[in-house]
Amino acid sequence: MEKFEKLTGVAAPMPLVNIDTDMIIPKVFLKTIKRSGLGVNLFDEMRYDRQGNEIPGFVLNKPQYRNAEILVAGDNFGCGSSREHAPWAIADFGIKCVISTSFADIFYNNCFKNGILPIVMPQEVVDVLMEDAEKGSNARMTVDLENQVVTTSDGQEFPFEVDAFKKHCLLEGLDDIGLTMNNVKDIDAFESKLAQERPWV
Amino acid sequence: MTAPKTLYDKIWDAHVVHEQEDGTCLLYIDRHLVHEVTSPQAFEGLRLAGRDVRAPDKTIAVPDHNVPTTLDRVSGVIANEESRIQVDALDKNAKDFGIHYYPVSDVRQGIVHIVGPEQGWTLPGMTVVCGDSHTATHGAFGALAHGIGTSEVEHVLATQTLIQKKSKNMKVEITGKLKPGVTAKDITLAVIGATGTAGGTGYVIEYCGEAIRDLSMEGRMTVCNMAIEGGARAGLIAPDETTFEYVKGRPHAPKGAQWEAALNWWKTLYTDEGAHFDKVVTLKGEDIEPVVTWGTSPEDVLPITANVPDPESFSGGKVDAAKRAIEYMGLTPGQKLTDIEIDTVFIGSCTNGRIEDLRAAAEILKGKKIKDGMRAMVVPGSGLVRAQAEEEGLADIFKDAGFEWRLAGCSMCLAMNPDQLSEGERCASTSNRNFEGRQGYKGRTHLVSPAMAAAAAITGHLTDVRELMTETETA
Numbered sequence: 001m002e003k004f005e006k007l008t009g010v011a012a013p014m015p016l017v018n019i020d021t022d023m024i025i026p027k028v029f030l031k032t033i034k035r036s037g038l039g040v041n042l043f044d045e046m047r048y049d050r051q052g053n054e055i056p057g058f059v060l061n062k063p064q065y066r067n068a069e070i071l072v073a074g075d076n077f078g079c080g081s082s083r084e085h086a087p088w089a090i091a092d093f094g095i096k097c098v099i100s101t102s103f104a105d106i107f108y109n110n111c112f113k114n115g116i117l118p119i120v121m122p123q124e125v126v127d128v129l130m131e132d133a134e135k136g137s138n139a140r141m142t143v144d145l146e147n148q149v150v151t152t153s154d155g156q157e158f159p160f161e162v163d164a165f166k167k168h169c170l171l172e173g174l175d176d177i178g179l180t181m182n183n184v185k186d187i188d189a190f191e192s193k194l195a196q197e198r199p200w201v
Numbered sequence: 202m203t204a205p206k207t208l209y210d211k212i213w214d215a216h217v218v219h220e221q222e223d224g225t226c227l228l229y230i231d232r233h234l235v236h237e238v239t240s241p242q243a244f245e246g247l248r249l250a251g252r253d254v255r256a257p258d259k260t261i262a263v264p265d266h267n268v269p270t271t272l273d274r275v276s277g278v279i280a281n282e283e284s285r286i287q288v289d290a291l292d293k294n295a296k297d298f299g300i301h302y303y304p305v306s307d308v309r310q311g312i313v314h315i316v317g318p319e320q321g322w323t324l325p326g327m328t329v330v331c332g333d334s335h336t337a338t339h340g341a342f343g344a345l346a347h348g349i350g351t352s353e354v355e356h357v358l359a360t361q362t363l364i365q366k367k368s369k370n371m372k373v374e375i376t377g378k379l380k381p382g383v384t385a386k387d388i389t390l391a392v393i394g395a396t397g398t399a400g401g402t403g404y405v406i407e408y409c410g411e412a413i414r415d416l417s418m419e420g421r422m423t424v425c426n427m428a429i430e431g432g433a434r435a436g437l438i439a440p441d442e443t444t445f446e447y448v449k450g451r452p453h454a455p456k457g458a459q460w461e462a463a464l465n466w467w468k469t470l471y472t473d474e475g476a477h478f479d480k481v482v483t484l485k486g487e488d489i490e491p492v493v494t495w496g497t498s499p500e501d502v503l504p505i506t507a508n509v510p511d512p513e514s515f516s517g518g519k520v521d522a523a524k525r526a527i528e529y530m531g532l533t534p535g536q537k538l539t540d541i542e543i544d545t546v547f548i549g550s551c552t553n554g555r556i557e558d559l560r561a562a563a564e565i566l567k568g569k570k571i572k573d574g575m576r577a578m579v580v581p582g583s584g585l586v587r588a589q590a591e592e593e594g595l596a597d598i599f600k601d602a603g604f605e606w607r608l609a610g611c612s613m614c615l616a617m618n619p620d621q622l623s624e625g626e627r628c629a630s631t632s633n634r635n636f637e638g639r640q641g642y643k644g645r646t647h648l649v650s651p652a653m654a655a656a657a658a659i660t661g662h663l664t665d666v667r668e669l670m671t672e673t674e675t676a
């Protein structure tokens with residue numbers, strides 16, 4: 001997995017609440033058996049009309065946000081289906097960090113597995129960041145994972161919380177399965193115990 | 202004496218393989234359910250890394266999301282090429298890795314969350330995961346069950362464990378009795394209406410109280426199924442005689458001495474007196490009405506007797522969301538919900554595709570016809586549900602009323618197969634999500650119980666099912 005350390009880039013504002021994974025990547029794109037190539041269909045139904053033409057008003061179609069690397073979003077981002085196609089599409093588009101007041105649980109976890117940093121901030125802070133994002137491509141936000149700080153284009157700093165283990169994995173670009181394989185003896189032991197205590201499993 | 206524990210604490214503790222200092226745990230997974238949409242990349246990952254499935258005997262696969270449900274599917278190949286590739290990939294992966302498999306041609310095939318319990322794979326006290334958010338369904342058995350992403354699917358395939366941190370405990374108590382015409386679906390929607398779609402984020406919910414105890418296993422599955430729609434990681438209901446009765450004799454349930462041993466352990470699976478919950482929500486059973494959703498989020502729920510709300514009556518970001526929802530749904534604030542005309546009815550999904558759901562709908566439809574021009578379909582949750590419904594004469598009731606009688610699958614719940622709404626079509630649906638485009642591009646979805654869906658099919662508009670119930674039913 002790619003490492004996430006420090007990122008300075010354009011942030012796109014999406015103040016809508018309850019942006020669900022069906023909006024992030026509609027189901028017609030779930031029929032792939034690959035992980036890559038989903039970026040062009042990110043937010044597909046909001047981004048294109050039925051003929052496949054871009055809808056100019058949609059934030060990621062605006063010239064200043066085409067290369068956005070950060071998304072500032074409304075509450076409860078990523079709710080709905082567990083599809084990891086949602087973070088795959090986000091990452092494939094080039095967005096590496098999403099900031100909101102809250103995230104749906106499965107989506108939140110899926111982000112970390114794909115090198116995306118989801119940041120939870122209180123409403124007041126999201127409001128400030130949203131305003132900063134509205135400034136477009138002249139305003140570049142900085143996300144520093146090591147020091148757990150987001151800095152706006154005009155230098156305001158906001159600290160954020162992140163689980164220490166998840167942070168470690170993201171900073172080092174660690175693969176979960178590889179990590180767990182280090183504990184294979186514990187798994188063996190657990191399975192022997194299970195066979196004794198709950199043989200019907 | 203140890204401190205009192207919740208049901209969640211007990212199941213969690215019984216599955217910890219390894220704990221790091223910061224509380225991150227490696228949790229053992231007893232059952233891993235797999236379907237065609239979220240697994241191909243995981244199997245590909247295994248192959249690339251030269252890894253095997255660690256516990257193939259604990260891994261169960263079934264294609265459900267994009268299989269066609271029309272009767273001609275038995276004879277042929279799946280017409281949509283991408284769908285076919287995914288189903289073929291699952292066929293191959295199941296065979297190559299030696300996991301349990303119910304192919305499309307098997308009568309036991311169906312929606313993964315219906316097949317698991319039906320076959321006795323899901324048992325009390327287990328940890329159950331699946332690359333699908335509605336895995337919460339299995340919590341009805343007192344199993345810790347939740348959805349995972351594809352990377353985690355790969356992780357479970359390779360290690361039979363998950364890296365997890367414990368969630369907080371929430372208790373949702375439904376006291377007293379339900380009124381006639383009110384079902385498990387109304388309970389679960391009413392809870393989401395009360396807590397919001399993010400209300401459960403970070404929690405595992407335990408549902409309890411008399412109204413929950415009184416539910417059948419089918420009803421309990423409906424309640425837990427939508428825990429995720431309230432943002433919760435999982436929903437749980439403590440196992441009891443109703444649970445044991447349902448499980449006993451299922452193909453993969455323990456037998457003989459093992460049954461006794463299992464039962465002894467299962468009976469310890471309840472929340473101890475005085476155990477701590479981080480959040481408690483209580484609803485009175487008798488306050489719950491038959492409900493419908495008016496908007497594009499499952500929290501947009503109101504009693505059928507209410508009117509479409511005014512967006513300005515909300516606060517914060519919800520004002521704009523409500524405006525957008527009302528526009529998308531083509532409604533007018535203040536309009537009576539019962540005045541909303543419906544052109545499609547869908548009965549099915551892992552929320553309401555079980556035998557009891559079909560019985561409830563058939564009860565309303567018996568001897569009646571659906572409205573002229575209505576498109577109505579029943580998609581049983583599994584081949585076995587379908588067979589049973591045929592045996593009980595329910596299929597005939599549906600067919601006589603004018604419903605299409607389909608084969609098992611997810612179908613119009615998410616419309617990945619050919620069963621879709623066209624632009625502007627409006628559906629009364631027993632599924633679980635009313636998101637924009639969920640049932641088809643620009644399609645409009647109202648979530649309801651099976652009985653309410655049947656009522657809408659007859660009248661052609663959203664209807665209070667109690668008006669169609671006979672005296673004996675309402676008594």
Ligand code: SF4
Binds near residue numbers: 312314335611
């Ligand atoms: S029926 Fe619907 S919610 Fe259930 S598993 Fe299938 S697509 Fe998901």
